[in-house]
Amino acid sequence: MPTIRIDGVEYEMEAGKNLLESCLSLGLDLPYFCWHPAMGSVGACRQCAVVQYLTDEDEQSGRGRIVMGCMTPVTDGAIFSLDGDRAKGFRESVVESLMLNHPHDCPVCAEGGECHLQDMTVMVGHRDRVYRGQKNTHRNQYLGPLINHEMNRCITCYRCTRYYKDYAGGTDLAALASHDHVYFGRHQEGVLESEFAGNLVEVCPTGVFTDKTLVNDYTRKWDLQSAPSVCTGCAVGCNTVPGERYGRLKRVHNRFNAEVNGYFLCDRGRFGANFVNNDERLESPGLRNQTGSYDPVDHHHALQVMAEACSGARVAGIGSPRASVEANYLLRNLVGEDNFSPGFNDREHKLVNLALELQQASSAVTPDIRSIESADVILILGEDLTNTAPRLALALRQSVRNKAFEMAADLRLESWQDAAVRNLAQDQLSPLFIAATGSTRLADVAEENITLAPQNIARLGAAVAASISGHAGEDLEPEIAGHVEAISTALRAAKRPLIISGTSCGNAEVMQTAADVAEALCQSGQQTMLTLTVPEANSLGQAMLAGPDSPSLGKLAADGNFDVLVILENDLYHRAPEPEVERLLATADTVIVLDGLDNRTTSAASLVLPAASFAETEGTLVSLEGRAQRHYPVFAPKGERRPAWVWLLACSKELGLSTAADLHHFDDITRDCAANIADLAGITGAAPDHHFRNAGVKIPRQPHRYSGRTAMRADISVHEPKQPVDEESPLAFTMEGLNRSQPGSLLPFVWAPGWNSNQSLHRFQSEVGGPLRGGTAGMRLLGPGQAKESGPRENPPAFSPTQGQWQLVPRYRIFGSEELSALSLGVAELCEDGYIEIRADDALGLEVGEGDGLNLNDGLATLEVKINNSIAAGCIGYAAGHSGTANLTPGENISLQKAQGWKRRRPQLIGSDRSTEIGSGND
Amino acid sequence: MSEANSMNLISALSQEELQAIDAEIAHVPYRDAVAIDALKIVQAHRGWVSDESLSAIAAHLHMSADELDGIATFYNLIYRRPVGDKVILLCNSISCWIKGCDNLQQRITEELGVELGETTSDNRYTLLPVTCLGACDKAPVMMVGDELHEDLCEESIIRILGGSTTP
Ligand code: SF4
């Protein structure tokens, strides 16, 4: 370990790091702008300047040179000064020059109070402004409903384009113009295209890029009440910090978890939680009267009605993969194991359980995100990850750079030398192979993009597996055969191969063969990783709880004859075909629904109980990686809303169920579930229980500068109500307590003296970029499995298109395919209505064009046409999860007819319109 | 971008321009390496680079328009707005400044009725400043179109511009 001297003090440093990150890890304040722990150094802003001395004599005489901390490797015996007048003076003048054109508009800036520029300005001691010239001003751009642009605040650190282009692969944000006019924006105004654009809000150290939904409903960071939370947008389970004020969810920030999401979220996660404020949220329990409308009742009454209905009756329960383990567990106990459906539709039921089973039985490791980023050859079968498990796609964009890091290592170039490493590698990437039903959003970094029908993706997988284990493959279709050799050769040569598949293409064989490829690699002695995606935040937990033999929705409808149906946070009309749902609802006389938002299923209920959202309750969710994670209420639920677990526990007690006798706290449910469900035995380890205290005190949800608490409701009454008391967790709804070094699962926000922005995170990490000091949040429930003995599997049958029929393949969108995020402000603007994707030659044959309507199977659905030539021949894509598509089942063969009397939603553009559209930007 | 869409965009370029750009592409390992040359080619044909041309070049080089615009706007001699038939590049860097380029600029403004950055109403000239033309020993200097004019004085300026304004 190199020893260096800084201002006369010797420090042992970790080799291979730069001086800036080493200083920050030591807790020394060295200001910076352009360096970012996940993106490395380019030395652009000159803010991290220090003085380096060659010899002791130089140090004594003060004869050193200015170097950039972020560009200087720590080498044994190096001598630096951070605090010397020269270093300090230089850094102060850097801020002064960066601020020349800055408008000093902190009072109206959304970044104010959590601004890295403010922090650095104070840190370097720059106070008096001597510049009297005119400031440059810029015109801002409309960048869509999610991100606000205020270019005048820019200090040209280049973090935004480095993040957006280099890190996230976006192409529509650039540094424009030069010298005093540099402008960070788009060629023309418009919605930022990247699915990860929202991270600009946290990456930009100033108020140029800010969260538009926050700007429009503003609260300063110091006035936000926050709690550690988990994104419910998909099964990745990214860790988040939602912030609340006045009972409204104001924004979502990233919560660092080295193994799940690092520094970044996707835009569904960041902007898709706003449904919590939706006007359609249910306020109070509702009892349906004779006229079919609902009478509001209080919770006592509602509970009595529920208990009376359930008492002595045959009750079935439908759980939900978007509800917590605990709520589902209580419902299962309430109705009995045999009458509990996890709430999957039939296909989902089979696929999610298979995903679990395959991972449990695989010798391959289910990787965390750091391991994913270390993969050097990747095969994806059937997934458009950017739209199904978005954060993983961002990780893969880093994995393909391992080739660059290898090349750099050969030249002894540190990986944090970002510009140098990129320059060296140019367009060289580690191999990524994608076989999917159409083009995917990772196509630009893939070595091969292969488009096939699902059955043929499975055949490709099987052939690769056979080739790796040396079995002779059978005769393959030329569209498949041409790829097998390249893929298996690359995989065999890999040091850290990663195979990815999942439930999204709706085909079990695809997942199965992906697991076979991973197994074949393991058998040949390679350390292999296998990731299988599942649809929702707790899909895997639900499979662990209910198992493959539990009834799916269809099965429940088929054998059902119940008096009462209790449905937990599950809009069945969104999940299963309408006739099936109707049949299911008709099996029971009484339908009781617990949910947060009004939907078609709540409208079918005789009793509706308003459930707290993820932001108002605690819960455990199991991510696709098999990681159990706890989320906590950010604020107490309003009025008659209750967490689903509270409703269900109260009802169980009302019914006198023995299973509920010993359950009093949330923790009791978690513990009871862990004790009774083998696969979920580890969930108590997801977070400390409610007895935990941080050095004897609770953990505050409010920063110590939280202001105006006594005045918040003064317009209603000057008597301040008592703050809600949290008896269920170690967190408190107050400013009092200690937020430092506690377990990572309990970190409600980051702040440190002098570090008001999210950059204060490094004060909570064991070292810069490393895991949280209190430990990484979450508990892994999947270990490496034991492979079952199996000979070579029979090859799945090939896809054979039928004349006049097309196979339905689901296609996903980050905005629109997930139910709740689509109801969020801003995101809703970016969601489209359901549509069909069809090849141009098929469209020609059907005499339809873009924007026309297509009738599926004579009335199964009618959807708008989009032309997409990347769709596999013989298949048509549909916008999964979107309005009007619930009746469609993946893999189904359907006929198509042009819809008569279809009204176009948009006027049709013809060629000349298109060119005037382009030309109009010229003036 | 779909293939059809990108073909549609590229069609804004002439065959001649495309051929010239392709000839450059033949010399380099990456298509986008000819970005500057392609911009210069189109500018040589059209006098400036419109948004439409820029999108067309970008599509042809398999880059995004945003990326190419970053390059185009970096260079002050790639014109992203229409310019007159000839561009006057009047040097205002150190040597020319010492030798009185400010007065010369005023003279030009009086003569042509345009400030820096403006185009004469007959569209003959656009007046732009430039930072050093590499002819400091002959300061003050300016370029008019492709021609360099050295050791300028108020009279020679009128002669040069007047000369070229007379048909
Ligand atoms: S917009 Fe923000 S991130 Fe981009 S250069 Fe300016 S200050 Fe830096």
Ligand code: SF4
């Ligand atoms: S990747 Fe999934 S879990 Fe992560 S932020 Fe996006 S939607 Fe949420």
Ligand code: FES
């Ligand atoms: S942080 Fe080191 S130069 Fe910008």
Ligand code: FES
């Ligand atoms: S300063 Fe004018 S040519 Fe160099």
